[in-house]
Amino acid sequence: xxxxxxxxxxxxxxxxxxxxxxxxxxxxxxxxxxxxxxxxxxxxxxxxxxxxxxxxxxxxxxxxxxxxxxxxxxxxxxxxxxxxxxxxxxxxxxxxxxxxxxxxxxxxxxxxxxxxxxxxxxxxxxxxxxxxxxxxxxxxxxxxxxxxxxxxxxxxxxxxxxxxxxxxxxxxxxxxxxxxxxxxxxxxxxxxxxxxxxxxxxx
Numbered sequence: 001x002x003x004x005x006x007x008x009x010x011x012x013x014x015x016x017x018x019x020x021x022x023x024x025x026x027x028x029x030x031x032x033x034x035x036x037x038x039x040x041x042x043x044x045x046x047x048x049x050x051x052x053x054x055x056x057x058x059x060x061x062x063x064x065x066x067x068x069x070x071x072x073x074x075x076x077x078x079x080x081x082x083x084x085x086x087x088x089x090x091x092x093x094x095x096x097x098x099x100x101x102x103x104x105x106x107x108x109x110x111x112x113x114x115x116x117x118x119x120x121x122x123x124x125x126x127x128x129x130x131x132x133x134x135x136x137x138x139x140x141x142x143x144x145x146x147x148x149x150x151x152x153x154x155x156x157x158x159x160x161x162x163x164x165x166x167x168x169x170x171x172x173x174x175x176x177x178x179x180x181x182x183x184x185x186x187x188x189x190x191x192x193x194x195x196x197x198x199x200x201x202x203x
Contacts, residue, residue, distance in 0.1 A: 015118075015133055024115035025102050030094055034077040043071070043078035055195060057162065061188065064199045072199040076168035079197055089163040091116040095172040106176040106184065109167075110149030117156045117163065132156045146180075150187050157193045164195050171200040 046052055046064075055062045066072045073094060083090045091113045096103040118136060121129045132155075139152035157163060165188075173181065188196055 011130070015129070018133060018137060019115055019118060022111045022115045023108075024112035025093070025108050027092065027094060030099075031077060031080070034074060035081070038074050038078065043075045046075055046079065047082060055197075057193070057195060060195045062195075062197045064197065065201070066199070068201055073168050076166050076197065076199050080166050083164045083166075089117070089120040089160065090166065091120075091163060092166040093168070095167070095169040097172045097174055101175070104172060104174040106173055106180055107149075109173065110153065113165065114149055114153050114156070117153060117160070120163070121160065128159060132159055135159070154191055157191055160193065162193050162195065164197070165191075166197045168199045169201070170198050 051062065064072060064075065076092070076094065080090050080092050093109045093112055094103065095109075102108045114136060118132060121132055135155040136152040139155055140148045143151050170181075173184075176184065188198075
């Protein structure tokens with residue numbers, strides 16, 4: 001019994017170290033500020049929209065455009081809260097040219113989404129957790145840097161129930177070249193078991 005417990009502790013430590021090595025962006029303060037400043041009752045209209053009702057695995061990318069300052073980031077945060085209340089695994093990234101360069105980085109986007117996906121897997125799902133971590137580790141070791149995180153995310157998504165991905169201000173990913181953004185659009189469409197909300201400037 002003690003040996004089993006020790007093995008579990010060793011595995012959990014390995015998982016923790018691997019997650020830390022991904023160096024994700026911590027959005028706790030940003031999300032907390034958005035929650036604190038959003039006026040109660042606002043943004044809730046989005047869930048009554050016909051396009052939202054049609055949002056599904058068959059129609060998995062939901063684009064929302066609007067002018068700068070029109071409240072897209074508040075809607076993105078509200079959608080995270082709404083989906084989390086439903087018990088769905090939710091991953092998210094808030095691009096922002098006004099803040100740290102990490103929030104303009106495509107590499108940080110992939111690292112953060114992979115971290116969040118792996119962190120969603122419950123400790124009780126020991127077999128699934130081990131499979132996902134091993135798959136992600138293998139992808140990062142055996143692929144070219146540009147493809148490594150994409151393939152790791154794709155492999156993890158194949159193994160878990162449907163997840164949601166909320167991306168705010170994708171047009172503010174200033175670190176990416178046009179061909180990299182084009183590759184991102186194509187890649188997002190191929191991710192299995194994921195339903196995606198993108199917001200972008202509609203000027």
